[in-house]
């Protein structure tokens with residue numbers, strides 16, 4: 001029997017998708033979507049891209065207010081879940097002074113991540129880029145000429161750097177690892193973007209940790225100074241697992257779930273940025289920060305709840321990052337220790353013990369889509385077939 | 393405001409009005425038109441905003457770009473000559489009254 005009351009904690013990309021997919025799958029019980037942020041659920045990817053330039057907040061909204069009425073989804077914006085009471089099957093909410101409790105038959109945790117704040121002196125002077133509020137503040141900062149330092153050479157820091165540079169600001173990026181986006185892409189792709197950003201006048205400080213921030217800039221661990229009157233912190237995130245931990249659920253690098261995306265309590269599922277799940281290909285526990293993972297997770301959980309059963313999670317990861325006119329597309333997922341083969345500039349295949357694991361392309365939608373087919377469920381994941389497709 | 397009609401796979405028509413500059417995908421999503429998913433928010437990454445431009449409007453919406461063509465390879469439903477990624481069609485006054493047909497599946 002399917003549960004009658006589903007409560008979703010977190011109204012971001014994944015939480016909203018779970019509500020949408022529950023109704024699409026014919027679930028007719030009660031759905032409550034609880035989100036700490038104000039306003040309608042919105043998408044984050046444009047926050048470090050188009051929104052910084054066009055400021056169109058309405059274009060970020062994922063569903064209009066009428067959706068919640070017509071689909072009978074109770075949406076509670078600006079509300080936080082403070083506690084999960086598993087024994088009672090209830091969550092406790094903040095807001096309006098009163099101690100509000102809400103019963104659930106199934107609970108979906110979609111709490112996302114928050115910015116990692118490393119122990120750097122003066123870091124309170126640095127801005128974050130995670131929410132629409134953050135991005136609106138950054139847009140204001142970009143209105144006048146600035147010397148900008150970005151702490152963190154990952155996707156978000158680099159996307160922001162590309163926009164800021166294009167707008168004519170002086171931009172420096174400080175990255176503690178020896179190369180850009182080191183956790184996520186191959187060394188060859190790191191180099192490609194290193195060259196691209198340098199050629200556009202972005203100063204890159206690789207292998208250097210920021211140790212202090214003050215009103216005139218950032219101090220590095222080798223004694224050097226990066227002059228700046230504006231600092232963005234984009235040094236990674238940590239999953240919001242506290243609620244789950246306090247409730248005694250298993251957690252690791254995220255809320256641990258199985259191939260059905262169920263937590264150690266069968267009445268609780270977790271999805272998206274906050275969830276740590278078995279990679280369908282390798283079985284290793286992974287946590288992905290992507291629209292794809294959030295929405296594909298949400299669809300599986302919704303199907304399972306509405307229909308009572310569903311096949312194990314097997315979706316292929318895909319990801320993109322737009323840095324200026326360079327569109328990086330990644331099909332598949334390569335864990336640590338993957339080897340690479342550079343097929344041509346901006347086209348890299350990555351391998352692990354089981355063979356072809358991921359394909360990274362720059363401005364090459366054709367090969368990206370071929371790779372998605374080859375690597376996806378039912379594909380051959382054959383490198384020779386990929387090379388044939390590339391040559392065709 | 394620019395009028396757009398979405399014809400669902402089962403023939404149901406939804407007529408909406410959107411501002412100039414909005415994409416056909418964005419207009420559908422913000423008016424809660426089912427049948428357009430738009431997972432990547434218009435970044436040409438997902439092909440879940442696939443539509444078929446009505447014959448009468450083909451000349452006005454123009455041809456699809458190479459990248460759009462490549463991404464359509466991943467579309468869930470049949471791709472025809474009239475297939476477009478609706479996030480790549482921006483509404484302007486010449487498209488007032490536009491009719492697009494929606495595929496059976498987007499995922």
Ligand SMILES: Cc1cc2nc3c(=O)[nH]c(=O)nc-3n(C[C@H](O)[C@H](O)[C@H](O)COP(=O)(O)OP(=O)(O)OC[C@H]3O[C@@H](n4cnc5c(N)ncnc54)[C@H](O)[C@@H]3O)c2cc1C
Pocket residue numbers: 009010011012013014015034035036037043044045046047048079080081082110111112113129130131156240243271272273274288289290291292294318319320321322
């Ligand atoms: C600037 C930026 C650019 C990005 N670019 C890309 C990109 O190009 N491509 C891509 O694939 N991905 C990108 N991402 C990542 C993508 O946005 C995330 O992976 C996705 O939003 C994850 O969805 P989610 O539902 O897991 O979490 P989120 O969308 O982060 O939603 C979690 C929500 O839960 C709320 N919450 C947390 N705790 C509670 C609580 N106790 N009670 C109530 N609410 C709570 C939070 O306030 C938040 O609103 C980007 C992210 C950012 C920040």
Ligand code: FES
Pocket residue numbers: 417429430431432433434435436437438439440441463477478479480
């Ligand atoms: S919305 Fe993703 S390709 Fe159009």
